[in-house]
Amino acid sequence: MRNRTSAPGCGTIIASLGLITCCACAMAQGAPPPAVTIVPVESREVTNTGEFVGRIVAIDKVDVVARVPGFIEERYFTEGQEVKKGDLLFRIEQATYKALVEQQEAAVAKAKATEANAVLQLDRGKELGRSLNIPQSTIDQRAADAGTAKADVMVAQAALDQAKINFDYTEIHSPIDGRIGLANYTVGNLVGPTSGSLATIVSHDPIYVLFQVSERDVIAYKRRVAAEGGPHFVVHVKLPDGSMYQMPGMSNFLDIQVANTTDTVAVRAQFPNPDGLLMPGGVVGVTTERGAPKSALVVPQAAVQLDQAGRYVLLVDDAKKVELRRITTGAEQGIGIVVTSGLKQGELVITDGIQKVRPGQVVSASPPMGR
Secondary structure (H helix, E strand, O other): OHHHHHHHHHHHHHHHHHHHHHHHHHHHHHOOOOEEEEEEOEEEEEEEEEEEEEEEEOOOEEEEOOOOOEEEEEEOOOOOOEEOOOOEEEEEOOHHHHHHHHHHHHHHHHHHHHHHHHHHHHHHHHHHHHOOOOOHHHHHHHHHHHHHHHHHHHHHHHHHHHHHHHHHHOEEEOOOOEEEOOOOOOOOOEEOOOOOOOEEEEOOOOEEEEEEEEHHHHHHHHHHHHHHOOOOOEEEEEOOOOOEOOOOEEEEEEOOOOOOOOOEEEEEEEEOOOOOOOOOOOEEEEEEEEEEEEEEEEEEHHHOEEEOOEEEEEEEOOOOEEEEEEOEEEEEEOOEEEEEEOOOOOOEEEEEOHHHOOOOOEOEEEOOOOO
């Protein structure tokens, strides 16, 4: 009796499971294919490039120092501001140096008066010498006195000039155009030639970027120059936030020797920097253009994936199925990247929705918005 009672219950359970399975299958069969965004592989004119790491260097850098000792009386700049060549930066207490100038002016006046008197005595001696009323030795002595007086004037004048120079040094002016940094001494501090830098000024427009290249790159560059002419090449910079600096630079210096420690050669490029985005001391990515533009296949960087086997992209074929394709890539071109093998022009690569699909799966593909 128990067996007969339990049998129908088992059948009911099995039937219910079957019904659920059938419903799940039906739902799976009716689910829409995942949506992805596709972009065709394009052929573009691109320039072969080299990638390096560079450091930003100011063309001019000056440590402002005191050339005479004294107390700082005034500071005339705001830290971090732009300054022009000749702008007054500091003034050292001037009273002592002004008094020295006045003292030397008096010494010059006295020396000139002494010289004038010595010249008069010499002239009188010569006049008396003609009538033999004065010995020749006296005339010679007066001539020596006149020469000494003239030399004393020159000494006094030199001391006056030095006093004026020292007085001028009490006002410290900017020797270059640039941006001034922190003031290392405030008003009231005693400074002098041994005090070190009062502040530092760096120029920023234009600005240099220094980077190291291999001997192989240098040889290739020199061969290209010999074949095509033009000793300089275009340089681009990638900022620390990953964006490209909008204004290209131009190389203007190739070092004359190879560094022993790195076996590389220093190259310098000059960039316009009106907005100050390139800051001295910063590290940037450097891209150099090598040779004339050539036709190459380019895909968006968002389409390129990486795993243990290397780089690949996901394609959508004519049957709207996903295909995995291994590729070899070259240099970056803005938001795109050059593909040297593995793709053909016009093939459709997935740029958005990659994580939702797998090879062999049917998808709903559409171009990006605005295309």
